[in-house]
Amino acid sequence: MSLKERREREKNERRKQILDAARLLLFEKGLNATSINQIAKQAEIGVGTIYFYYKSKEELFAELQAEGLELLHSKMIKACEKESESPVKLRNAAHVFFKFSKENRDYFDIISYFLAAPEQIFAPGLKDHVDRHGNKVISFVENILTEGVGSGVFKKIDPRRCSIMFWANLYGLIHFRKFKSTILKGDNFKNIFDYSVNNFISNLTAR
Incomplete structure (x- = not known):
């Protein structure tokens, strides 16, 4: 696997990690009660990492x-x-x-x-x-x-x-x-x- 392919796979895995956390919280708490900070905590990543992949909560949802x-x-x-x-x-x-x-x-x-x-x-x-x-x-x-x-x-x-x-x-x-x-x-x-x-x-x- 090339370096480019490995990086792309890592990006896809990170996106999935973020979406899985967002989905879990969203289904549990609802749209308005779910924040980027909560999603970051659930995914065990930094808030900045989420904003690297998604510009806003609306884009993520x-x-x-x-x-x-x-x-x-x-x-x-x-x-x-x-x-x-x-x-x-x-x-x-x-x-x-x-x-x-x-x-x-x-x-x-x-x-x-x-x-x-x-x-x-x-x-x-x-x-x-x-x-x-x-x-x-x-x-x-x-x-x-x-x-x-x-x-x-x-x-x-x-x-x-x-x-x-x-x-x-x-x-x-x-x-x-x-x-x-x-x-x-x-x-x-x-x-x-x-x-x-x-x-x-x-x-x-x-x-």
């Missing part, structure tokens, strides 16, 4: 957000790869998102924080980096819709706009779950979620 979106994306691919019907793929993608929001709640919270955060809190270019990973998930659904339109299963709709509407609908529903003991008291939230997804797909279906 943006990496975890990307990690969460990649996990969500891979789960959607797995849920849809053996299906041929576009409506089934769309329904499976929705169910993956619902399950992800429950079983990977920490990642879901990070994703929600960064996708909703104003551009002003990010260093130049970082917001674009965050949005690119979000667009990857949106594009997955866009491709399903494009397939459906091409096969004649779906109406002649704008796949990009409908994919954004689809995710906005699901995202809003998931956050509405917090009202399960008030507004939604007595209702089965999963049934409401499924009803919304089925209704969305029904409105897309060509008659």
Whole structure:
């Protein structure tokens, strides 16, 4: 192994060390309660070392957000790869998102924080980096819709706009779950979620 390769491997190992510490603290304490000093202590490295690899806490957490979106994306691919019907793929993608929001709640919270955060809190270019990973998930659904339109299963709709509407609908529903003991008291939230997804797909279906 060359000196250059060894140094690159050491850098990757150090980044992993930092991310592992940040992930552990973030999932335990939450975004606002986690500081760079705490991450440095957990990783057993100096604060300066963290800033050598990441310019800010936001940049570090943006990496975890990307990690969460990649996990969500891979789960959607797995849920849809053996299906041929576009409506089934769309329904499976929705169910993956619902399950992800429950079983990977920490990642879901990070994703929600960064996708909703104003551009002003990010260093130049970082917001674009965050949005690119979000667009990857949106594009997955866009491709399903494009397939459906091409096969004649779906109406002649704008796949990009409908994919954004689809995710906005699901995202809003998931956050509405917090009202399960008030507004939604007595209702089965999963049934409401499924009803919304089925209704969305029904409105897309060509008659």
